Amino acid sequence: MKRVQFTINGDLYEREIHEHRTLLHVLREEIGLTGTKEGCGAGECGACTIIMNGVPINACLVLAVEADGTEIETVEGESKSGRLSPVQEAFDRHHAVQCGFCTPGMLMTIKDLLQRYPKPSREQIIEGIEGNFCRCTGYEQIIEAVLDATGQLEEKGEIKHA
Amino acid sequence: MLEQIPAAELRYVGKRTPRIDAKEKLTGQATYVSDMVLSGMLYARVKTSPHARARIVSINTEKARKLPGVRAVVIGEELDYRVGLYVVDKAILARNEVRHYGEAVAAVAADSIEIAQKAVDLIDVEYEVLKPVLHPLDALKDDAPLVHPNLGEYDYMEAAFTPKPGTNIANHTKLRKGDVEKAFEEAEWTIEREYTNPSVQHVPMETHVAIVKWGYDDEVTIWSSAQSPFTLRNLFCTAFRLPHRNVRVIVPHVGGGFGGKAGIGIEPLVAVLSKKAGGAPVKLTATREQEFSLLPCRSQLTYRIKTGVSKDGKILGQKMTMYWDSGAYADYAVNVTRASGYSAGGPYEIPNAQVDAYTIYTNKPFGTAYRGFGHVEFHWGLERHMDLIARAIGMDPLEFRKRNALREGSTSLTGEKIRANTGSILKCLEAAESAVGYGTLTEAEKARQEKTGMKIGKAVVGLHKAPAMPPFTATAVILRMNEDSTVTATLSLTDYGQGTYTSIAQMIAERLGFPIQKVKIAFESDTDHDPYDWQTVASKGLLLSGNAAILAAEDLLKNAYEIAAQALRCQVVDLDHDAEKIFIRHHPESSVTFRQLAIGYCYPNGNSIGGPLIGVGRYIAQGLTHLDKDTGQGLPALDWTYGAHGMIVEVDEHTGEYNVLKVASVFDVGKVINPDAVRGQAIGGMLQGLGTATCEGYIYDQEGHLLNPSFTDNKIPTAKDLPLEVESISVETPQIDGPYGARGVGEHSMIAVAAALGNALQNATGAQITHMPLRFEDVWRAIQRREPVDNWITKSPYGSCRSAPEVQRHQQQEC
Numbered sequence: 010m011k012r013v014q015f016t017i018n019g020d021l022y023e024r025e026i027h028e029h030r031t032l033l034h035v036l037r038e039e040i041g042l043t044g045t046k047e048g049c050g051a052g053e054c055g056a057c058t059i060i061m062n063g064v065p066i067n068a069c070l071v072l073a074v075e076a077d078g079t080e081i082e083t084v085e086g087e088s089k090s091g092r093l094s095p096v097q098e099a100f101d102r103h104h105a106v107q108c109g110f111c112t113p114g115m116l117m118t119i120k121d122l123l124q125r126y127p128k129p130s131r132e133q134i135i136e137g138i139e140g141n142f143c144r145c146t147g148y149e150q151i152i153e154a155v156l157d158a159t160g161q162l163e164e165k166g167e168i169k170h171a
Numbered sequence: 172m173l174e175q176i177p178a179a180e181l182r183y184v185g186k187r188t189p190r191i192d193a194k195e196k197l198t199g200q201a202t203y204v205s206d207m208v209l210s211g212m213l214y215a216r217v218k219t220s221p222h223a224r225a226r227i228v229s230i231n232t233e234k235a236r237k238l239p240g241v242r243a244v245v246i247g248e249e250l251d252y253r254v255g256l257y258v259v260d261k262a263i264l265a266r267n268e269v270r271h272y273g274e275a276v277a278a279v280a281a282d283s284i285e286i287a288q289k290a291v292d293l294i295d296v297e298y299e300v301l302k303p304v305l306h307p308l309d310a311l312k313d314d315a316p317l318v319h320p321n322l323g324e325y326d327y328m329e330a331a332f333t334p335k336p337g338t339n340i341a342n343h344t345k346l347r348k349g350d351v352e353k354a355f356e357e358a359e360w361t362i363e364r365e366y367t368n369p370s371v372q373h374v375p376m377e378t379h380v381a382i383v384k385w386g387y388d389d390e391v392t393i394w395s396s397a398q399s400p401f402t403l404r405n406l407f408c409t410a411f412r413l414p415h416r417n418v419r420v421i422v423p424h425v426g427g428g429f430g431g432k433a434g435i436g437i438e439p440l441v442a443v444l445s446k447k448a449g450g451a452p453v454k455l456t457a458t459r460e461q462e463f464s465l466l467p468c469r470s471q472l473t474y475r476i477k478t479g480v481s482k483d484g485k486i487l488g489q490k491m492t493m494y495w496d497s498g499a500y501a502d503y504a505v506n507v508t509r510a511s512g513y514s515a516g517g518p519y520e521i522p523n524a525q526v527d528a529y530t531i532y533t534n535k536p537f538g539t540a541y542r543g544f545g546h547v548e549f550h551w552g553l554e555r556h557m558d559l560i561a562r563a564i565g566m567d568p569l570e571f572r573k574r575n576a577l578r579e580g581s582t583s584l585t586g587e588k589i590r591a592n593t594g595s596i597l598k599c600l601e602a603a604e605s606a607v608g609y610g611t612l613t614e615a616e617k618a619r620q621e622k623t624g625m626k627i628g629k630a631v632v633g634l635h636k637a638p639a640m641p642p643f644t645a646t647a648v649i650l651r652m653n654e655d656s657t658v659t660a661t662l663s664l665t666d667y668g669q670g671t672y673t674s675i676a677q678m679i680a681e682r683l684g685f686p687i688q689k690v691k692i693a694f695e696s697d698t699d700h701d702p703y704d705w706q707t708v709a710s711k712g713l714l715l716s717g718n719a720a721i722l723a724a725e726d727l728l729k730n731a732y733e734i735a736a737q738a739l740r741c742q743v744v745d746l747d748h749d750a751e752k753i754f755i756r757h758h759p760e761s762s763v764t765f766r767q768l769a770i771g772y773c774y775p776n777g778n779s780i781g782g783p784l785i786g787v788g789r790y791i792a793q794g795l796t797h798l799d800k801d802t803g804q805g806l807p808a809l810d811w812t813y814g815a816h817g818m819i820v821e822v823d824e825h826t827g828e829y830n831v832l833k834v835a836s837v838f839d840v841g842k843v844i845n846p847d848a849v850r851g852q853a854i855g856g857m858l859q860g861l862g863t864a865t866c867e868g869y870i871y872d873q874e875g876h877l878l879n880p881s882f883t884d885n886k887i888p889t890a891k892d893l894p895l896e897v898e899s900i901s902v903e904t905p906q907i908d909g910p911y912g913a914r915g916v917g918e919h920s921m922i923a924v925a926a927a928l929g930n931a932l933q934n935a936t937g938a939q940i941t942h943m944p945l946r947f948e949d950v951w952r953a954i955q956r957r958e959p960v961d962n963w964i965t966k967s968p969y970g971s972c973r974s975a976p977e978v979q980r981h982q983q984q985e986c
Contacts, residue, residue, distance in 0.1 A: 029285075037206070038208070042199075043199070043202070043206035044198070044199020044200070045199070046203075046205070046376070046377070046426070047205065048376045048377070048378075048459070049459040049881075049882055050458065050459065051459065051881065051882070051883075053459075053881065053882035053883060054376065054459075054882060056376055083199070084197075084198065084199035085198070085199050087197075087198070087199075088197070088198045093194065093197060093198070097194075097197045097198070100193065100197055101189050101190070101193045101194060101197060102189060103847065104189070104190055104193070104670070104847035104848060104850070104851045106190060106192075106193045106196050106197060107427075107668035107669070107670065107851060107855065108375070108376065108377070108424075108425065108426045108427040108428075108667055108668030109192070109193075109195075109196030109197075109201055109424065109426070109668070110203065110375075110376035110377045110426030110427060111376050112196050112197060113199045116197070134890075135890045135891055135893070136891075138889075138890045139889045139890050139891050140889070141889075141890075142374075142376065142882070142887060142889065143376070143890075144373075144374050144375060144376055144427050144429070144855075144859065144887065145376075145427055145668045145851075145855050146851055146854070146855045147851075147854035147855040147856075147857060147858035147859070147888075147893065147897070148858070148889075148890040148893050149854045149893060149897055150847070150850070150851055150854070151890075152890070152893075167846060167850075168843065168846040168847075168849055168850045168853075168899050168900070168901055169898065169899065169900045169901070170843075170900070170901055170902075170903065171598055171599075171601075171602035171837060171900050171901065171902045
């Protein structure tokens with residue numbers, strides 16, 4: 010067991026943890042922040058993406074002891090003010106959520122993307138979310154939501170009638 | 172249509188409406204079973220078979236039992252239960268024999284997942300490895316080992332299925348219409364070919380997960396990532412011989428299903444662990460690897476089609492033979508066989524038809540429902556075949572389709588009359604045709620060819636599907652008015668991402684005339700609290716539950732009007748209402764608010780009448796019949812949704828590499844209830860279809876070991892795999908018995924995408940590919956006219972794609 014401290018979404022947490030536990034499991038099972046999801050446990054699907062010290066990571070590939078002293082951001086922090094973030098609002102408008110299981114990881118990836126590219130092109134968005142699997146939406150409405158959130162959506166992505 | 176409101180007067184139906192569950196999911200607050208922890212909960216792990224077929228000589232669990240923190244260890248020998256959806260053929264844990272790689276042989280519940288895993292590792296299983304039967308055509312040989320020697324003793328649903336004891340055939344579906352042999356004699360051309368596709372995995376982002384508490388007096392509570400709580404309860408109670416009242420199934424949010432969570436899965440195993448652990452709740456979360464092999468997949472299909480065509484390009488007769496690889500258990504594969512059997516000709520008129528569809532047991536992970544329910548698989552063959560025929564007879568492939576398309580007055584394979592209101596495949600084909608500029612290249616496309624050196628090809632394919640369900644499929648919705656006159660609807664149709672709940676909320680708001688903000692659809696389904704629904708499958712949810720929701724709203728209004736009439740001392744016929752109140756039409760100042768009526772109306776002196784306002788809506792599929800077992804004739808289809816995909820690809824002829832430039836997907840949805848939801852289904856399903864077309868598929872070695880149960884080795888589409896342009900188009904031919912004219916479209920977007928790709932590639936390069944997936948090397952081989960090796964990755968004849976030469980030879984003798 011090892012005592013670790015980290016800041017999650019601005020709040021300080023201190024826990025006695027087993028050295029072998031991943032940050033994902035500690036977040037979900039010991040801290041109780043279950044917004045971050047586990048899709049594969051092997052760093053392949055991106056569902057567990059969080060931001061640690063400003064860098065997006067797969068929480069399933071990081072041991073919790075490695076997070077000692079870090080600043081962590083998870084999906085729960087995005088609406089802490091009681092209001093959805095502009096990206097969350099755009100996801101809502103564009104049906105960029107279906108089953109919702111990839112959504113938290115997707116949002117954190119996009120948060121990082123927008124910090125690097127405040128007005129990302131369609132290609133940059135695709136490149137940015139490439140590591141986050143979504144099996145439901147086919148990604149198009151997610152891409153449109155990001156374009157809309159950054160004031161770049163030209164077409165409203167409507168269904169056409171024959 | 173239960174409702175006849177002119178489109179211009181609709182306030183919610185057909186209008187852009189955000190999903191009712193989006194905010195909860197966007198904030199990370201939506202609860203999935205994988206997020207749940209109950210007090211005193213134990214964690215389970217499963218020991219799985221490393222062999223495809225083996226006799227279990229012994230299982231030694233002594234070391235595992237002695238490990239501190241282990242609360243229960245179970246093996247198959249101690250479990251005298253059998254489970255099955257249509258054929259009751261599966262033990263909870265393998266007994267005596269393992270039938271597929273990854274099958275569960277023992278399980279542990281312990282204080283932590285780490286202890287449970289350690290205990291599983293300490294269990295020693297001694298196997299006598301047996302030669303597996305891996306290809307369905309091998310399984311049909313006389314000397315093939317039997318996967319289920321006791322098939323004749325199993326219970327099965329006799330009205331729908333025909334197992335053949337003493338063989339590996341779990342079901343044989345037959346359909347006979349007209350005289351096929353005579354049609355072939357009269358035909359100018361007869362064209363025959365075989366098409367294959369591998370097993371694939373659904374890949375819900377949330378793997379299967381269940382928590383079960385087997386309480387005192389056999390009161391069992393199940394929390395599961397299940398699509399169909401009532402069917403789960405029914406199958407569970409049948410297996411454990413428990414009264415239905417004893418078992419409660421709760422389904423909170425579910426992280427995707429796609430059919431893979433439709434029936435019963437890991438719940439019985441978790442239940443026996445809980446029982447053995449003295450009633451502690453036990454949680455089992457499938458690992459991603461187990462999702463590929465412990466849990467079911469989509470069946471492999473070998474589809475042989477022989478078509479007779481007249482001089483003027485009309486199909487005269489078609490013989491269709493399907494070999495469905497069920498894997499080790501029948502599960503949904505028998506019904507996939509049945510449903511694809513009666514739809515096997517696609518949206519085309521075939522006056523003389525013969526279908527023989529077999530579900531065949533093999534020693535592989537078993538097949539189940541998967542979005543499209545067989546139609547993705549057989550449309551691959553069928554829509555490739557339509558192109559092959561057109562080319563052979565010298566006709567444009569799209570023109571050939573149009574000439575043979577079902578239309579008013581046609582009869583389906585089962586003898587159903589197609590009517591104008593059934594929908595229009597022609598309109599779908601035409602819309603796809605114009606969306607991709609079929610038949611020509613634009614100047615921009617020609618310039619692109621020049622610039623890239625790649626060749627551009629185009630294709631348009633058609634598709635159809637009806638819900639595959641029993642004729643007595645039923646559902647209900649209960650609508651309760653809350654004290655403040657908001658309403659809460661409960662139903663046990665589940666929404667694991669499709670967005671059906673939002674569409675139902677729109678319909679309830681529409682019918683009540685209430686703002687949608689006043690309507691809540693309770694997200695957690697619970698068999699103790701919610702009314703019955705058969706299953707959430709088959710693209711039938713919107714139609715059946717939508718109708719039930721409208722009826723529930725009408726019932727609630729009727730009950731409210733009756734109390735209002737007493738309160739206002741008038742007749743019900745004189746009343747009308749708005750979002751807030753019920754009033755007398757000719758004295759609108761005489762009114763009573765819904766808030767006053769919600770829990771019972773109270774007169775000024777305190778006398779009260781009525782009671783809490785509740786509306787009940789029940790709906791059952793109308794007029795369907797079982798199919799005749801010898802001829803397949805009858806009425807199986809609640810509704811037919813027609814569709815078409817147009818596709819543009821560019822191919823490098825030297826390497827086989829290709830890019831999908833555009834996909835336009837068109838569906839005759841009857842009526843769009845929620846445009847963004849329809850579009851989400853259209854694009855999401857299209858990309859899922861493109862995944863199975865381009866890169867997905869199970870790969871086995873010669874011993875039947877699954878070699879790619881991970882995302883590293885079984886890729887699924889990422890954002891980079893999205894075509895450069897996607898377009899979603901709706902045709903609206905109202906469904907007479909659909910809510911506001913709507914019909915289902917959840918599965919259809921995935922169907923025939925692979926064939927569109929195959930046809931567009933052939934259009935560009937001449938490459939003839941008859942197996943899925945179409946990897947770059949497969950395309951290159953086809954361009955080079957090299958015989959496509961079944962599976963060039965492992966050189967195994969039992970791999971992801973095409974039949975091996977010796978199997979093909981066997982088949983030709985068979986046919």
